[in-house]
Amino acid sequence: MDQGGMSGSTDTRIAPIEALTRKSLWLSNWMIHHANHIRPNVDGVKVGGHQASSASMAAIMATLYFGVLKPEDRVAVKPHAAPVFHAIQYLFGKQTLEKLQNFRAFGGAQSYPSRTKDTDDVDISTGSVGLGVAFTAFASLIQDYVRAKPWADKSRPEGRMVALVGDAELDEGNVYECLLEGWKHGLRNTWWVIDYNRQSLDGVVREGLYDRIEAIFRAFDWNVVTLKYGALQRAAFAEPGGDRLKKWIDAAPNAVYSALMFRGGAAWRERLNDEIGDQGDVTALIARRSDAELAELMANLGGHCTQSLLEQFEAAGSDKPTVFIAYTVKGWATPLAGHKDNHAGQMTGAQIDTLRQSMRVREGHEWDKFEGLADPAAIERFLAEVPFNTTAPRRLTSPAVATIGPQLVGIGATSTQTAFGKILDAIAKTDSDLARRIITTSPDVTVSTNLGTWVNRRNLYAAREMVDVFQKEAIPSAQKWRFTPEGQHLELGIAEMNLFLALGAAGLSHELFGERLLPIGTLYDPFISRGLDALNYACYQDARFLLVATPSGVSLAGEGGAHQSIASPLVGMAQDGLASFEPAFADELSVIMDWAFDYMQRSGDARPDLADWPRDVTGGSVYLRLSTRSIEQPSRSVDKALSDGIIRGAYWLKPPTPQCEVVIAYQGVLASEAIAAAAAIGGDRRNVAILAVTSADRLNAGWHAAQRARLHGDHSATSHIETLLAEIPHRAGLVTAIDAHPATLGWLGSVLGHRTITLGVEHFGQTGTVNDLYAHFGIDAAAIENAARSIIAPHSRHGH
Secondary structure (H helix, E strand, C coil), rough: CCHHHHHHCCCCCCHHHHHHHHHHHHHHHHHHHHHHCCCCCCCCCCCCCCCHHHCCCCHHHHHHHHHHCCCCCECCCHHHHHHHHHHHHHHHHCCCCCHHHCCCCCCCCCCCCCCCCCCCCCCCCCCCCHHHHHHHHHHHHHHHHCCCCCCCCCCCCCCEEEEEEHHHHHCCCHHHHHHHHHCCCCCCEEEEEEEEECCCCCECCCCCCCHHHHHHHHHHCCEEEEEEEHHHHHCCCCCCHHHHHHHHHCCCCHHHHHHHHCHHHHHHHHHHHHHHHHCHHHHHHHHHCCHHHHHHHCCCCCHHHHHHHHHHHHHHHCCCCEEEEECCCCCCCEEEEEEEECCCCCCCCCHHHHHHHHHHCCCCCCCCCCCCCCCCHHHHHHHHHHHCCCCCCCCCCCCCCCCCCCCCCCCCCEEEHHHHHHHHHHHHHCCHHHHHHHHEEEEEHHHHHCHHHHHHHHHCCCCCCCCCCHHHHHCCCCCCCECCCCCCCCECCCCCHEEEEEEECCCCHHCCCCCCCCCEEEEEEHHHHHHHHHHHHHCCCCCCEEEECCCCCCCCCHHHHCCCCCHHHHHHHHHHCEEEECCCCCCHHHHHHHCCCCCHCCCCCCCCCCCCCCCCCCCCCCEECCCCCCECCCCCCCCHHHHHHHHHEEEEEEEECCCCCCCEEEEHHHHHHHHHHHHHHHHHCEEEEEEEEEEHEEEEHHHHHHHHHHCCCCCCCCCCCHHHCCCCCCCCCEEEEEECCCCCCCHHHHHCCCEEECCCCCCCCCCCCCCHHHHHCCCCCCEEEEEEEEHHHHHHHHCC
């Protein structure tokens, strides 16, 4: 371990932090060993746990948590360092022994830190795709956004958003996309600490990576702090001949350094003597040290030295974004140190026993918090005074914002995209708390997704006022692009990953910063797939937002096949934490949006896996799939029954009779085709019903919830779709139609066993008119009518 005091430091925190580093290192390694080799493995599947990747972060994390961080700071922990995080939380008293003993088991500490699955103090969920890194940048932007508003409580101190980054995570493209966005918006209060162990999953990283990393961050105006040498190394460099040793270290290739770390002190001595030769002072410097001391010296990189870490963290006092490139060794202070196969490697029983003895941990006392420490009482006193170890809750709360009711926007032919813009404009006109708490954002498609009128009324957000040059120069424009700290629209570049990361950060503002926001993000529906990782990640964190995707489907005919969305309703159905809707009419949309603002703020504690509707108590985010195609709007009043049906996922647009032979069920913009088909058949028959589906997602999940409830003994449980379809005879058939993949509605026939014909789009579209493409894919009125008649005809013949 580091002997930081050798360089003359008088910081009294160094010794206790080093002791807690050792405890964190031991507990994290023992946690993984216990999960893989001691706890019974009933199914024989590998448990895993990343001992080496955890070890490289031990000193960095201990120094931050036990010495540097304040309660208002937020941290995204490198996913493979989760065991160290759980160990630190255990030492703080915020994680239980039972959870550690069940690491990577059901109900135990999670493999990667999780806001929703872990019970300890996780700020930001992290996983295997580098998204936690970029998330910190957007969290910092949202913190600035909130603090710029006149309604915000500014008594809380600003926090620093900290990402602990594996060097291999820097291969992830979203990291660099967010750097550009951060530069545009004046990013502040963000630290990224790179665990530069120069090893990835499969081996040692390429030479020269450091130079590229440094250049990139400097280009985006970040401070770059290099933590290469520990206090032991710096003291050695100050000895006669030390400059020669430093020169050798700087020139050593990554692979050579890693290999010698694994081989140990004798190998270091042999290589140094061979390559430096008989150089007098430097040879004496090496000779003065035993093999163990030489190995300790060469392992004393900046990322493992408490003194060096404290000095550099505390010297970075400004709010300018800062990246710390901390040189480390993967597997540091364990028998796995430096081996190129150590990513998935685990210590043997003999190796863990050697580590246990070096930590002075007695057998049977492996889980004891302060076992092996020289002065446990002093460590307990130190922990009680650690700034980060507050008893106050760090997960904040904010009161719910009252909704203002559906904003109806008239009748006549219109599209749901146009209606969305009008509804948001109607909200913007109000002096409501709802309007003040909305933040909109879009990846360079603000105007074309109908956010223009909202932005004109509520302005764009920027940390400093910026005038609209076109307006200043008296050039006519429908858009008034005024940037102001009080603005409520965050304009983003075209990267969809950034959109979903921004929505995730804004959607957690109430818990991270104590001020509730109601984020609305818009994008083109076909491009949801570009950001699915970040969308899934935002939902996994339980962020709350309204996602408005428009235009959609092959109705976007003129743009060609690459711009036509087919699978997005299935994404909406499958994505946990996201309630998806596809309304056909403006009044449906107004009801859904009003409900969504409430749903986004719910926080009930009911078990979501067995609730009547899985997330109606706990809430979540909402996805709207809208269209640019105008259709005639029904002239009707929206009563409670209709409103309830819209929210539950379906209602009868044309109710069935006891003689009903066919039901046309549609979702979204195909309402006009379904109505036309029913009218054509209705000219000679009166037995066609029309089911308006507003949310296949809500219907399907409600059906599954009812099935589960019945399996658990609640035999009276009935879902909304079962109630609706019970009104039609069993002999009747269903025709489902959607401008998307037919599987979205194809399951309806399974609910009560009705024969079903499913119409939809299964292949890439092409350029053409809407009528051309609807006819081509068989979803126009004629195709729906033909399918319905094919269901009716056999019964007619049978009747004769």
